[in-house]
Amino acid sequence: MSKHPTASTAGSNVSWNTAWRALYAGAVMNTFGTPGRVLVRGEGTHVWDVDGNELIDLLAGIAVNCLGHAHPALVAAITEQLNTLGHISNLFTSPAQVTLAEVLADLVFPVEPQFARAFLANSGTEANEAAFKIARRHGGPSRPRILALEEAFHGRTIGALALTHKAAYREPFEPLPGGVEFLPAGDVDALRSALGTDVAALFVEPIQGEAGVRPLPAGYLEAARELTSAAGALLIIDEVQTGMGRTGAWMAHHLLAPDVVPDVVTLAKGLGGGMPIGAAVATGAAAELLGPGQHGTTFGGNPVAAKAALAVIETIETDGLLERVTALGDRWATELAAVPGVTEVRGAGLLRGIGLADSVGPAPEVASELDRRGFIVNAPRPDTLRLAPPFILSDADADAFTRELADVLAGRAAA
Structure with a gap:
């Protein structure tokens, strides 16, 4: 007999969120903590929980649902392919x-796409695993060192975790794959000192999302490209969170350092608009490093996920969403920065970190209050709220959030 809560098994005042979360605790491994709500429906930029509460989704599954929920173009593409x-x-x-791999070569390496190849996976961490193996193949045993940045997040599988800096993520699973060293983010001198002919690759995020949405400083990516090239090392850019239009350009490094051409770029999140898909896209010699049998995946590149990604890309192009992301993101950032209690607004496009003053924090408490008022955000750091909404977010919903944030912070400052 089903244990699922129904109207006949609970009183009229039951909270279905509470009932389902109790079942969750007994059925799902406790890797994410207690879920805040049980969501049952989404449309556009709004979602509804099992109790009927409506919320404006300003996180989009953490930068995933770039077209919002139940977008007709995405639904049609998935349905048609699955029926076929x-x-x-x-x-x-x-x-x-094949078509998606060709399109990704054009988007990631627009100058010389003919030299690019894609490996299609199912997630960002898998894309970074593929990139890790490309790095290991580059130079072989003579290049045992791989460089990454402090505060980096590249995933939670064992290989990707070796590239992730946070001790709380790493230490329970050590020993991890060796040879990875962490450098201060944005420190060109530290990078110059660390690079040598024994380095296989440098991994970077152009904007460090889990660090609180912090862009690398101007000039760092250019220096990274120059120094890695001189040392014969690969430059691998993790665009899992920042890519696919999130910053108003197809790739964040196109926006922040337009002349930089990396060797490998990793993608996921917004690529499928909600369908699980990732990609490692490499160019030149790096695109030829993995041969038959050296990497693989059962579900990667499946027709349904690939067709979903193509629908996402086409919709972003035909609906002018890159321009929309830039225009709304710039205006919204300016207005949010003017809210009392906000110390700064970082990021680009519709990936923004809102720094909070000590007098109104901590950020997780602010995020909880905003949730109660009908807005989904999260707090990647104790002093930072993260916004990563769908690209189709309306001006009205953005403005409503700004007003509510101002009211929440004013109340906390006065308390």
């Missing part, structure tokens, strides 16, 4: 897989 051909093994290919 769902899963196939990688003993075969499909037009959707």
